Amino acid sequence: MAIILGPNQYGKAETRVVHVTRNGSVHEIKDLNVSVALGGDMTDTHITGDNSKVLPTDTQKNTVFAFAKEHGVGEIEEFGLRLAKHFVDSQPTIHSARVQIEEFAWERLSVGGAPAPHSFQRSGVETRTATVTYDGTKAWVVSGLKDLVVLNSTASEFWGYIRDPYTTLRETADRVLATAVTARWRHASEDTDWGKSYAESRQHLVEAFAETHSLSLQQTLYAMGQRVLENRPEVAEVRLTLPNKHHFVVDLSAFDLDNDNEVFFAADRPYGLIEGTVLRDDSPEPGLAWSE
Template identity: 55%
Template sequence: MTARLHAHQYGKAETRVVRILRDAPRHELRDLNVSTALRGDFAAAYLDGDQSAVLPTDTQRNTAFAYAKEHGVSSPEAFATLLARHFVDDVGPVTGARVDVEEYAWNRVLVDGVEHDHTWVRSGQEVRTASVTAGADGTTVVAGLRDLTVLKSTGSEFRGFLTDGYTTLAEASDRVLATSLVAQWRYAGTDLDFDGTYARVREVLLTTFAAEHSLALQQTLWQMGEAVLDAVPEVVEIRFAAPNKHHFLADLSPFGLENPGEVFFAADRPYGLIEAVVVRDGAPDAGDAWTRSVGAP
């Protein structure tokens, strides 16, 4: 049998970096989970055990901590860009780098109705994400979020679908629509107000989900993607994965009770998984920036 090493990369996964800015009475907090992956000609390490071109994963971890101190964390996208460009530009054997960052949100604790300067409480399950791919041909920034759980109690239907001998689902003209959204969007450049742009995209996603009447979750994803591209010119592509968090009417008839759409059973599995990609006309291809694309939560 003849075998060959087809592809390879290596890195340090899930380095937890918490950066606290203490240079004023009101402290600032950024809580990150950083993963790095380096690409280049490292075949000798795999085939012969020759580590002479390998920058240890331990060094990659240390670099993340040092950069958090030296450069701060203005946003996960900016931090990931700094790290990725450093590995490509400053480490000789490295020809490409990918840096994935998750940011965990914290809200300030209120004391007598006033935000406390240095105490926070973890905010929900939603996680902000950033992926930066750097190479000789440039840098691509992909931002996003996951576990953004949203629900609307009306304004959604699902009718007119294909049926066969195995179909039992009844048509619904007024149903609960809920999902735990995963979204990633690709920016047109790297010199952006990432925090401000992230907030705008998130706001558009939520307001569109709330305001637009939904004929199906598929249509809702298209409406959200189109709205983001219309409202945020910095975004050239957005990808979604949306599990349909089904809510079924609970049968209260055995108890002599009617249930006009008021009490539901929330089923966690199995679930429909709806995915979509919405691209601005004329947008350049993203290359391998989507290697770790959105998928099921």
């Protein structure tokens, strides 16, 4: 029986880089967490320890910092594309690169009602994400976000489900629906206004969540993905992960108190986990886009 090396990759994970753009006394901040994974002709490295085809992970880290200085950051999709293409196009033994980026938001402080030029506070909002994959010929860009916490205090139901001997959940026509959205959307091409696309895709996700009278979290998931695809032609596919952040009505009858969906216990676990993909039926193949 022969033993061979299967698919493999290597890289530098979670390089934290903060870039400050200085426009006189007014500064702008980009705060990123960048992970690089490279694939290529690494058989000798694994089998014999020959490192002659290896671009060190420390070099990858240094490249992230140098590119931030030399080219700036801009939109994280742009930054990821520059890095991925550099690693593959500059090294003959590297055949593919995947660059994953998280962007942490900061908002400007105000002093006396005026924006402070160089003082910021960390925004307590979701994390913007991007994954760029490049194989030397084609690039795939997946934008997204994670930990976008949203809640509808009504307009959500859940009933008509399978009941078996172990089912104790009561049907409801009025419940709290809450989730922490992780969404990723694959672009059909690189020719995209990344900032506008992100902002409007995010808005469509939020609006669909708010406007859908939900009979299930699955229905809400589909409505969110559908809304993005109907309004953003550059997006080919949307993948969503929605944990159901359960809110249970507290029984206050022991205190002779009614509870008409006013007081809830917010349970953190266990929780339902709903995942799904919404795509155009003629969307191009994802290629390496979802290889992570």
